[in-house]
Amino acid sequence: MPYLNTLSQFRENVRAIARSHKVSEVLELCDSLRDDILPALGVRLEDKEGLKTIVKLVDKDQLMKEREEKKKLEEKKAKEKEESRLAAARKKEEKEAQRKIPPSQLFSKQTDKFSAFDDQGFPTHSVDGKELSKGQTKKLRKLYDAQTKLYQEYMQSVSTQNGS
Numbered sequence: 728m729p730y731l732n733t734l735s736q737f738r739e740n741v742r743a744i745a746r747s748h749k750v751s752e753v754l755e756l757c758d759s760l761r762d763d764i765l766p767a768l769g770v771r772l773e774d775k776e777g778l779k780t781i782v783k784l785v786d787k788d789q790l791m792k793e794r795e796e797k798k799k800l801e802e803k804k805a806k807e808k809e810e811s812r813l814a815a816a817r818k819k820e821e822k823e824a825q826r827k828i829p830p831s832q833l834f835s836k837q838t839d840k841f842s843a844f845d846d847q848g849f850p851t852h853s854v855d856g857k858e859l860s861k862g863q864t865k866k867l868r869k870l871y872d873a874q875t876k877l878y879q880e881y882m883q884s885v886s887t888q889n890g891s
Contacts, residue, residue, distance in 0.1 A: 728782065735772055735780045766790035826881040830874045834867070
């Protein structure tokens, strides 16, 4: 096994130089040797930060199985990351769309909840015709005031962009 130890030491030296000179292609080749080439030969290199690389002879079928599991895990993580990114983008788009709604139109499309509105578009009566309670009015007023603030910020950003 001295030839594997020599190969491992050579790889460590190459990696150290590649890191110091920021040559990512060389690091990728070193990783390919560790992850793709040597496992097919039944050799596992275990890198430990700050320690010497450990060389092990292992059944190549077991190494290939571990490699496939690792790939599946990486693909799953990449998929989850992409889904998370898309969800964040959708949320941002929804937030931006919400900013564009004038406060007077905030509740106007909720005819399944409200039947009457004042001159500012604020709901006054529920769908069954009853006047809204003070508690409901207070909650809706908070939403209305928050939308007013968002809409004013949006209008200000639009006027700033148009003025530039």
